[in-house]
Amino acid sequence: MDEPVLVTGATGTLGRPVVDRLLADGAAVRAMSRRPRRGSDDRPYEWAVCDLASGVGLDAAVRGVGTIVHCATNARNDVATTRRLIEAARRAGTPHLVYISIVGVDRVPFPYYDSKLAAERLVEASGLPWTILRTTQFHDLVATMTLVQRRLPVTLVPAGLRFQPVEVTEVAGRLAELAQGAPSGRVPDMGGPEVREARDLAASTLGAAGRRRRLVPVRLPGKAFRAFREGGILAPDRAVGTVTFEEYLEGRAKAGRL
């Protein structure tokens, strides 16, 4: 039997469709989460309960895997958790480590991005065969920025910011493909099909959710937000995603999740 692919962050926005895609491709999958598996989940994969922050369950999670798709994230400790994962993977063998990162982590001095860049460096220096994919923001994240403000009488929008949101299932498909291929180092970035003003995306989200709110632009201070405004998170020459933000919103509305 094939060695399983370990997916860290398997319960997350990205990890879930990565698991789905790997299973659809016929791969053996081991899903990692800090939580026990739901009793109703009878899909054909293994489950590894592990906390990357403490290391509890980690050696068992990496045992015998041929590939690790590292999707787990936690803004407070991504560098420490990635280091711990690499150390355990090396004790277990030489699995192919596939890491998901963000377009612009080397251009935008934002603390979370600094930690993603540091984690990339750890992956590159890990001694393991590796692949890194950077993508732009997922549609879900961009929609959530508006939807979380449902209790406010207005909707705040970061002034002058543009996004190039990408459909997470397309990112998952690419990661699954990379995980089942040879280690490739840093692969070309992946961006969504359109670069759009944050204001325009917020208006679309409100429209799809059937909410009427005045949009209030907020100019965010500091070097990081200047770099965001200068387009540091965009990859216009890598607009390879095909699902538009409006198509995503339509699907979400149909599923009753707006």
Ligand SMILES: NC(=O)c1ccc[n+]([C@@H]2O[C@H](COP(=O)([O-])OP(=O)(O)OC[C@H]3O[C@@H](n4cnc5c(N)ncnc54)[C@H](OP(=O)(O)O)[C@@H]3O)[C@@H](O)[C@H]2O)c1
């Ligand atoms: N969201 C975006 O727009 C975007 C864009 C580009 C790249 N990315 C990258 O894609 C990756 C996944 O993002 P996401 O949006 O899918 O994140 P998410 O929905 O917040 O999911 C985070 C996952 O990490 C797991 N996790 C957190 N702390 C953990 C710990 N201590 N030990 C083990 N597992 C832990 C969680 O699992 P449990 O709670 O089940 O333990 C959860 O499955 C991240 O690396 C992110 O930087 C995201």
